[in-house]
Amino acid sequence: MERIYTPEVAHHVGERVRVAGSLHTLRRLGGINFLVLRDARGTVQVVVDTAEALASLESLLPETVLAVEGLVVAEPQAPGGIEIRAPRFEILSPVRAALPFSLNKPALKASLPVFLDHAVVGLRHVQRRGLFRLSAGIMAGFRATLDGLGFTEIQTPKLVASATESGANVFAVDYFGQRAYLAQSPQFYKQIMVGVFERVYEVGPVFRAEPHDTVRHINEYVSLDAEFGFIRDHRDVMAVASAVMRGILAYLQAHYAAELETLGVTALPVAPAEFPAIYFPDAQELILQRWGEDCRGEPDLAPQHERWLGEWARTEFGSDFLFVTGYPMGKRPFYTHPNPADPAYSNSFDLLFRGTELVTGGQRLHLYQDYLDALARQGVTDLKPFETYLEAFKFGMPPHGGFAIGLERFVMQLLGLDNIRLGTLFPRDLSRLAP
RNA sequence: GGGGACGUAGUGUAGUGGUUAACAUGUCGGCCUGUCAAGCCGAAGAUCGCGGGUUCGAACCCCGUCGUCCCCGCCA
Incomplete structure (x- = not known):
């Protein structure tokens, strides 16, 4: 039968x-x-x-x-x-050994380290399983939305020769006797592929060797990357990024109602047709006026500042999402396009989701000479590691930009998880390499 | 990298100097024909993370150590 x-x-x-x-x-x-x-x-x-x-x-x-x-x-x-x-x-x-914790109760009652140590069975719990189904739904919604916008999915190498993109630490590996690194982002390759397909996206792992130990960081996570050409400036990128966020949420609503119910999500996040946006220096001014903390001149926002801005977006615009635009150039990687009207600031943005950084993106440089100048300003004298990257620009690249969404962070913020590890199947952190 | 907290049956917790370390759940045994977080009765299960010290006496106080979690920096 x-x-x-x-x-x-x-x-x-x-x-x-x-x-x-x-x-x-x-x-x-x-x-x-x-x-x-x-x-x-x-x-x-x-x-x-x-x-x-x-x-x-x-x-x-x-x-x-x-x-x-x-x-x-x-x-x-x-x-x-x-x-x-x-x-x-x-x-x-047949099973004749008792489980480390019960899987047949409505709520899983295990502390985080115990759950993670036994994730191989713990993930079978209906709620945990539903959570990772939802995570699959986010990836599917990301793909569906970008497919609809004429993007092509790509897969780029995770073993790379140079680790020169930004300050983030990288994992070194032995590659047949040669030093190689685990890719900390598909940034270079996705830009290069804009020259091929014009609009590309990738869903894949990225590796960060930062020894951070917080509830919102892990050392391997899934990055939902998109990059596309023929843009006016970063505002076109923001428009696509917000369309993708709305697309993902609509996809979840349409196809993952059962999982949302299992997880007790009664209302999806509020994602208005146009996400509110605030210019970086204005955000710092707002923080001073509203919360009395003077962070003007600081090159970045602290987590507390982001939480405040998240509240503000919620009360002021009824939105769970808020763009912060124009981060200082000094704080952004060398390929970032400056604001032509205010070159100390960049044509880049972060998208805060419920007060936590979820997406980073912006307009990139596209002229060959601009890259040579930017690298020189960074004090880079040896262009050899950038050879393949620069070749793309030498032979013409359209004005372009893109963004990246942290999948596990999205899950965490969407479901109100206390720890990003709960939104990761088998998290890799400072002390955890197994299971 | 800097700071803070916590380590007690398989699991989640209580116990802040005094006999045999408590409760829930799970496991094992018994009863039970409508359970759905089943119920009732009983049993096993903890050298209180580890090492040292203080004390007549330490799960409890002190020192060290290992482990875990949280905050900050940094990022998605």
């Missing part, structure tokens, strides 16, 4: 069906017992009321993998109004 998924069982009342999955829970009441079987899509109750059937489950613990054949019966007392009776069990993979 062909196996069906648990949500389909309801369509087979009066028939015998075969379902397969994990033993979620077995409630033994004596003469009647209820086994709940969990598969990838849901759960179904199986009534076990004969000694033989019960004996076939003897000494099996939760997470035992089994197949069940039985008769589907409509029963008002059953969860979902449906249950399987007169079952025959086929044990596919």
